[in-house]
Amino acid sequence: MKEKPVVGIATDGAHSAKERLTRFRAVDLSSGKELFSKAIGNWTNNIGEFLGIVEAVRYVMEHPESPRTIYSDSITAITWYCNKQTASSRRCPALQKAEIFLKVMEARIKDIEVLHWDNRLWGEIPADFGNK
Structure with a gap:
């Protein structure tokens, strides 16, 4: 059994149908400090x-001292990241910008690892919104 990661950046997203709001955030695993949190609409x-x-x-590109390992508990999001393209039928402007960013910056970000956070082994990802 792999040990729970203690270094890296944990990310999570959440959507509330009631609030009609999608959010995402990141937490530094070493300190527990929230690095950013954004709401992006419905x-x-x-x-x-x-x-x-x-x-x-x-964030990693803007803060070179930060860990170059990012964790997500979403296989879909990790797959989209690796492909530098989403499979969403929604035409979200932020998605299009993100895809372009990943393709343009490919050479500069190739050493940033994006790994799966295993909720079964390690519990909820530290960036979790607690909406379940």
Whole structure:
């Protein structure tokens, strides 16, 4: 069994149908400090998860001292990140910008790892919104 990561950046997204609001955020695993939190309007959970990863990549680029490992509990968002393209049928402007960013910055971000956070082994990801 792999040990729970203690270094890196944890990201999560959430969508509330009641509030009609999609959000994402990131937390530094070492300190527990929230690095950013954003609301993006009424989209989907997968879009929030993906944009959380992309925003964490931007954060790493702007803060070279930060860990270059990002965790997400969303296989879909990690797949979209690896493909540098989403499979969403929603035409969210932020998605289009994120896809372009990933393609343009490919050479500069290739050493940033995006790994799966295993909720079964390690519990909820520290960036979780607690909406379940």
